[in-house]
Amino acid sequence: MAKYGKEVFHKYDMPHTIEKKGIAYAKTIEEAKRETKVVRETDVIVIGGGPGGIAAAVSAARGGAKTILIERYGHLGGMSTGGLVNIIPNLGSIYGEQLIGGFCQELIDNLAARGAACFPEKRFWGKSEASVVDKYLKANMMHFYIRKNENEEYVVLYTAVIDPEVAKDEMNTMVTNAGADLLLHTWVTEPIMDGNTVKGVIVETKSGRQALLGKVVIDCTGDGDMLPKTGTETTDYMIPGSRIAQFGWVYWVCNVDLKKYDNFISTEPEAYKKVTQEILSMGGSPLFCRGLLDHQEGVVWIHRLIGSLNQIEPEEMTYIDVTTRKKSVRNWELLKKYMPGFEKSFIMLSAPQLGTSGGRRIIGEYYLTEKDMDTDQPFEDTIAIFADNDRGAKSLDYPRTYVPYRALVPKDTEGLLVACRAFSADHDFSEFFNLIPHCMCFGQAAGSAAAIAVQDSVAVRNVNFQKLRNELLKYGAILP
Ligand SMILES: Cc1cc2nc3c(=O)[nH]c(=O)nc-3n(C[C@H](O)[C@H](O)[C@H](O)COP(=O)(O)OP(=O)(O)OC[C@H]3O[C@@H](n4cnc5c(N)ncnc54)[C@H](O)[C@@H]3O)c2cc1C
Numbered sequence: 001m002a003k004y005g006k007e008v009f010h011k012y013d014m015p016h017t018i019e020k021k022g023i024a025y026a027k028t029i030e031e032a033k034r035e036t037k038v039v040r041e042t043d044v045i046v047i048g049g050g051p052g053g054i055a056a057a058v059s060a061a062r063g064g065a066k067t068i069l070i071e072r073y074g075h076l077g078g079m080s081t082g083g084l085v086n087i088i089p090n091l092g093s094i095y096g097e098q099l100i101g102g103f104c105q106e107l108i109d110n111l112a113a114r115g116a117a118c119f120p121e122k123r124f125w126g127k128s129e130a131s132v133v134d135k136y137l138k139a140n141m142m143h144f145y146i147r148k149n150e151n152e153e154y155v156v157l158y159t160a161v162i163d164p165e166v167a168k169d170e171m172n173t174m175v176t177n178a179g180a181d182l183l184l185h186t187w188v189t190e191p192i193m194d195g196n197t198v199k200g201v202i203v204e205t206k207s208g209r210q211a212l213l214g215k216v217v218i219d220c221t222g223d224g225d226m227l228p229k230t231g232t233e234t235t236d237y238m239i240p241g242s243r244i245a246q247f248g249w250v251y252w253v254c255n256v257d258l259k260k261y262d263n264f265i266s267t268e269p270e271a272y273k274k275v276t277q278e279i280l281s282m283g284g285s286p287l288f289c290r291g292l293l294d295h296q297e298g299v300v301w302i303h304r305l306i307g308s309l310n311q312i313e314p315e316e317m318t319y320i321d322v323t324t325r326k327k328s329v330r331n332w333e334l335l336k337k338y339m340p341g342f343e344k345s346f347i348m349l350s351a352p353q354l355g356t357s358g359g360r361r362i363i364g365e366y367y368l369t370e371k372d373m374d375t376d377q378p379f380e381d382t383i384a385i386f387a388d389n390d391r392g393a394k395s396l397d398y399p400r401t402y403v404p405y406r407a408l409v410p411k412d413t414e415g416l417l418v419a420c421r422a423f424s425a426d427h428d429f430s431e432f433f434n435l436i437p438h439c440m441c442f443g444q445a446a447g448s449a450a451a452i453a454v455q456d457s458v459a460v461r462n463v464n465f466q467k468l469r470n471e472l473l474k475y476g477a478i479l480p
Pocket of ligand 1: 047048049050051052053070071072073076077078079080083085086087088089186187188189220221222223225246247248249250303355356357419420421422434435436437439
């Protein structure tokens with residue numbers, strides 16, 4: 001097994017080109033001026049209910065700000081639920097030290113109390129315990145759970161897996177219990193600007209176009225949907241074939257007889273090899289991950305990665321959805337036909353939300369780059385410490401990566417924070433640190449900062465950092 005996480009499990013795909021039929025680029029129209037009804041006036045508007053958004057809404061509301069969370073779909077969680085990528089990895093370092101706490105840990109604790117989250121016991125974090133290592137290797141989860149330490153031994157990481165359906169309910173509860181309002185089925189289309197200050201947002205709903213006004217807007221759309229019209233400087237540079245230059249299409253197959261499958265592999269290895277080659281030769285893949293939760297016996301997860309340098313383009317997204325669905329259903333048909341154990345299986349669910357991993361990112365007050373991974377120096381305004389587990393030997397030298405509050409603050413736009421994978425970082429930094437737990441840390445910091453900004457009547461860039469730090473510590477964040 002290679003040391004680099006990304007080489008362990010996923011094979012990343014190169015971008016493809018599709019023929020685009022849209023002519024919108026060639027021609028424009030002038031829209032009629034219109035009056036739009038203001039339906040809410042509030043302190044903090046959080047756009048997008050993914051990992052960043054739920055943490056931001058809960059934290060802003062707990063900080064005393066009148067808060068509303070707006071989500072385009074009918075459920076919260078973003079990719080962590082609707083994208084079926086419900087693994088929360090890298091919560092601790094290769095050495096077993098927990099580095100992410102706060103909102104993320106609170107959610108995991110709440111889910112664990114409902115039997116809807118599981119993770120290796122603390123005594124195994126950073127340790128080389130054969131039975132635990134084997135469990136994750138067998139589940140094909142080494143990418144998320146296993147790394148090599150300086151002695152070249154496999155060690156176990158603190159990574160959690162959550163049940164996405166229970167998580168949707170738990171996230172609703174956490175947001176509303178914190179006192180935030182929730183508005184689902186509402187698509188935010190643009191910011192309301194006064195000069196370079198964001199004053200609210202325009203939304204499209206089944207009831208038409210509406211406006212909401214707020215003192216601070218937090219963009220948690222994942223893709224930074226608000227950014228182009230705020231004038232904030234952005235980049236969408238991605239290296240072809242990298243982790244973030246991929247769409248993901250995830251589906252779950254259930255009713256798999258894994259005992260029969262395991263028995264087939266151990267008693268008839270040659271026949272297994274033959275079936276595997278047959279499936280591969282017909283364009284399928286025999287690879288899958290096993291559900292880890294106790295109640296997910298017989299459930300397997302299949303991730304397909306499709307290279308793309310443009311993950312916000314509807315024609316491209318349509319092409320990916322249609323072609324990947326065809327390949328995925330075909331893949332399951334092959335497994336069902338040829339692989340012992342899959343005879344009575346069926347596709348339980350394909351992710352309602354197409355998986356996006358990269359896209360627009362702000363160039364904010366601080367722009368994180370590779371040099372910020374190759375140091376053990378925290379920032380004065382550190383809001384999170386991330387476990388650097390995916391850079392091989394460098395991870396062993398620099399197991400902690402620090403993130404400053406300034407990476408959430410746009411340079412020239414007021415009234416706006418960015419707390420999702422569109423945070424201020426270059427390609428290399430994003431490649432390793434734009435996952436679910438990271439976005440929850442951004443959200444917790446941005447939500448808390450927004451509440452302080454409102455309370456103290458200051459711009460978000462001028463929030464008193466000691467107050468922010470105290471608020472983060474109060475809710476369990478792990479800071480230097
Ligand atoms: C195939 C694949 C596998 C992955 N596996 C993992 C994994 O195992 N573990 C992990 O930690 N990370 C994984 N990731 C990455 C991770 O899912 C994302 O980086 C993370 O979810 C980002 O969180 P976010 O809050 O920035 O955005 P998202 O999770 O994308 O959430 C954004 C939310 O905003 C909403 N939204 C977007 N635009 C608007 C709008 N205009 N108006 C209203 N609402 C809007 C969306 O519906 C969504 O709910 C994976 C990604 C992919 C593609």
